[in-house]
Amino acid sequence: xxxxxxxxxxxxxxxxxxxxxxxxxxxxxxxxxxxxxxxxxxxxxxxxxxxxxxxxxxxxxxxxxxxxxxxxxxxxxxxxxxxxxxxxxxxxxxxxxxxxxxxxxxxxxxxxxxxxxxxxxxxxxxxxxxxxxxxxxxxxxxxxxxxxxxxxxxxxxxxxxxxxxxxxxxxxxxxxxxxxxxxxxxxxxxxxxxxxxxxxxxxxxxxxxxxxxxxxxxxxxxxxxxxxxxxxxxxxxxxxxxxxxxxxxxxxxxxxxxxxxxxxxxxxxxxxxxxx
Amino acid sequence: xxxxxxxxxxxxxxxxxxxxxxxxxxxxxxxxxxxxxxxxxxxxxxxxxxxxxxxxxxxxxxxxxxxxxxxxxxxxxxxxxxxxxxxxxxxxxxxxxxxxxxxxxxxxxxxxxxxxxxxxxxxxxxxxxxxxxxxxxxxxxxxxxxxxxxxxxxxxxxxxxxxxxxxxxxxxxxxxxxxxxxxxxxxxxxxxxxxxxxxxxxxxxxxxxxxxxxxxxxxxxxxxxxxxxxxxxxxxxxxxxxxxxxxxxxxxxxxxxxxxxxxxxxxxxxxxxxxxxxxxx
Ligand SMILES: Nc1ncnc2c1ncn2[C@@H]1O[C@H](COP(=O)(O)OP(=O)(O)OP(=O)(O)O)[C@@H](O)[C@H]1O
Ligand SMILES: [Mg+2]
Numbered sequence: 001x002x003x004x005x006x007x008x009x010x011x012x013x014x015x016x017x018x019x020x021x022x023x024x025x026x027x028x029x030x031x032x033x034x035x036x037x038x039x040x041x042x043x044x045x046x047x048x049x050x051x052x053x054x055x056x057x058x059x060x061x062x063x064x065x066x067x068x069x070x071x072x073x074x075x076x077x078x079x080x081x082x083x084x085x086x087x088x089x090x091x092x093x094x095x096x097x098x099x100x101x102x103x104x105x106x107x108x109x110x111x112x113x114x115x116x117x118x119x120x121x122x123x124x125x126x127x128x129x130x131x132x133x134x135x136x137x138x139x140x141x142x143x144x145x146x147x148x149x150x151x152x153x154x155x156x157x158x159x160x161x162x163x164x165x166x167x168x169x170x171x172x173x174x175x176x177x178x179x180x181x182x183x184x185x186x187x188x189x190x191x192x193x194x195x196x197x198x199x200x201x202x203x204x205x206x207x208x209x210x211x212x213x214x215x216x217x218x219x220x221x222x223x224x225x226x227x228x229x230x231x232x233x234x235x236x237x238x239x240x241x242x243x244x245x246x247x248x249x250x251x252x253x254x255x256x257x258x259x260x261x262x263x264x265x266x267x268x269x270x271x272x273x274x275x276x
Numbered sequence: 277x278x279x280x281x282x283x284x285x286x287x288x289x290x291x292x293x294x295x296x297x298x299x300x301x302x303x304x305x306x307x308x309x310x311x312x313x314x315x316x317x318x319x320x321x322x323x324x325x326x327x328x329x330x331x332x333x334x335x336x337x338x339x340x341x342x343x344x345x346x347x348x349x350x351x352x353x354x355x356x357x358x359x360x361x362x363x364x365x366x367x368x369x370x371x372x373x374x375x376x377x378x379x380x381x382x383x384x385x386x387x388x389x390x391x392x393x394x395x396x397x398x399x400x401x402x403x404x405x406x407x408x409x410x411x412x413x414x415x416x417x418x419x420x421x422x423x424x425x426x427x428x429x430x431x432x433x434x435x436x437x438x439x440x441x442x443x444x445x446x447x448x449x450x451x452x453x454x455x456x457x458x459x460x461x462x463x464x465x466x467x468x469x470x471x472x473x474x475x476x477x478x479x480x481x482x483x484x485x486x487x488x489x490x491x492x493x494x495x496x497x498x499x500x501x502x503x504x505x506x507x508x509x510x511x512x513x514x515x516x517x518x519x520x521x522x523x524x525x526x527x528x529x530x531x532x533x534x535x536x537x538x539x540x541x542x543x544x545x546x547x548x549x550x551x552x553x554x555x556x557x
Contacts (some may be wrong), residue, residue: 040411040439085410085437088360139288142359142433143313168436169359171312171465172510196439199513235440238468238513241530249534251541269520272537 002070003078003160003190004028004051009065010214011050013058020046022214024065030078030159033182033191035201035222038211038233044194045085047211048164051192052082081158085165085194087149091137098140098148099124099133105152123155126181128174143169150178160190167197179203198237201226202263210234227260236261239268246272277338277353277427277459278303279324284333286319292483293319296333299478299488303338303427304457306450306473308464308491311480312508317463318359320480321430324461326350337428354428357421359436359463361413362406370408370416371401377424391419394449395442410437415445422449428459435466443469467512471528481507495526 009024021043028034028051036044049055050067070078084090095101099120106116124133127147132140137148146169153161167175175197182191182204195201201208201222208225210218212233218225226234236244243262246252252271262268279301286294294316301307309317322328323335326347335342337353355377358364367373374397378388392398395415400408405416414437422429435443450473453460464470477494479487486507487494494500501511515526517533523540527533 038439039441040437041409042439045409086360086362088362139291141314141318147313165437169313169433169465171315171508172467173505173508174313175465176510232440238530239517242514242517242533245530245534246537249538251534251537269517272517272521272533274537274541 001030002027002068003030004070005066005068006050007066007068009050009063009067011046011055011061011063013046014060015062019214021050024214024216026209026216026219028160028190028192030190031186031188032206033186033193033204034207034209035205036192036194036209036211037196037201037235038217041213042211042233043214044211045164046214048082048162048192048194051160052080052162054082078159079156080160080162081153081156082162083146083149083153083164083166085168087146087166090149090152091145093137096136097134098129098137101137101148102152102155105156109156119155119157123151126154127151128177143171143174146170147174154185158189160192161185163191163193163195165194165196167195167200175200196235198226198235198240202237223263226263237263237265239265239272243268243271278336279307279428279459279461280336281323282334282336284323284330284335286316286323286328287331288319294323294480295483297480297483297485299485301459301461301476301488303459304454305459305475306454307459307461307476307478308467308470308474309461309478309480310464310467310507310509311486315480315507316483317480318432319483320478321356321432321461321463324428325354325356325430327356351424351426353426354430355421355424355426356430357418357432357434359432361410361417364417364420365405365413368404369401370397370403370405373405373416373420374401374423376420377426387423387425390452391423391449394452395419395445411439411442414438415442418446418449422453426458428461429453431460431462433464434462435464435469447473465509467509468514471512471514472532479503479507479509492525 006024006026009021010019011021012019036047038044055061092104095104102120102123103116106119124130127150129147129151132144150166179200205222208222209216210225210229210233218229240261240263251274262271281297281299284294284297309320311317323330326342342350375388397419405413418431418434434446474491476489477491478485486503495515504511514528518526523536527536
């Protein structure tokens, strides 16, 4: 089922500024995880905001085209949760503990206390922040705050979860672990994630959308989309970069069937091991 | 300028964030501070810059013992770019933000133009920094701190929110600062990008220093992999590839790895220094 669908959608933040999104055609289906990549300024955050229905808050914004949101299972609007690029602004600080801060997101949905308690402890376990549950949200490190905001969004159990660079402050172990968590989550909800980390993309994305100057330049299964877009827009895995460099210097294995980018780790290593 | 921590501990109200940390870095070095979320990295930078004062222990910047010195005095020795750019921005235009150090501290003459150039900020000088997209806000705060012209520069997560293009600008800035002899201390999770620039490393775990010293000494150690994994930062991808390829020592970028492979095939295994290649690029 389609959750959101954009047709020839363009958006400018002010009347005189160039479009931040330009002629976008894009459907997002339920239980699909789509990662959006591209250089900064390519429109990733704007696409996240537009799909979450938050661009309307920009007073001077103008748009063209159609954005259609489908109804949820019981005829209600599909519910959207979002973690902003500037997630610091999403902590309310109205509550004295992390647990209560996360509960706030459920209370806003009007959930009964019991259900709230259940969801909060589930989200805390999922994001592995049990050690922070009783701490004050004011007194956390950057990465700890990012995890709290993510947990609050997950506890809301939206139909679509939009995450704008959700890993920017996380340590590598957390990044790897939460990649797995998000892969599990897509059984319950659709995911739209703005992210450039190639390891994360290959692990989590069903579909990769690459943006450049407000336009979609590739859209498809990650390997395909990466192969079709220019390396100038995308971060690639370390082994892929090594093979590309080695190809350039003509020192890869001779009989290598050279694909543009070798994304498979084992094949990359064997190509690099060379002739012998 | 040299940086030295002697048995430094720091406690926020009741929570101890750094425990008995001792380390020393020479003037002009580029240092990466790494560790899991909440390990004390940002606290370390804030102590160095003087916003926080050690609960126990002594910090020396150059010849200056920081104890008893005013925060404003210490800010002339070490500028800090914050983990969250929005905590730092204060001026109405990018130009004012970048000129703050030059106009108020009187250091860093001639730096302004170089920094605007290196970070490609010329077309944004008249903009309100808050109206810029995230990656540019971060570049502006990095540029603003660098433009103070302090002998020590501390950058908290300088690549967070940057895409490839701005990371390259940052790389150029790092090479520029290196040539000026600035000591640069960076907190980062982005080892794939920043390791080639690093001379030294400080590895923190639960507020304790697990390693401090030369980058190459860390990676030459038999327990490097274990140490890094236990500290929550995993083993960097290029180092893993290096060992899969049986390189004698880990290399830290595609260029370095290919260079090592060529040497290895030519029968020698001496490794090249990645920084010089990067600077040349
Ligand atoms: N203002 C504060 N009051 C109390 N405790 C704090 C405060 N700021 C940070 N802490 C705690 O001190 C410890 C170290 O925090 P710090 O911000 O230095 O971590 P970090 O290594 O920079 O983490 P990250 O990678 O998430 O940014 C953490 O346990 C954190 O929860
Ligand atoms: Mg920090």
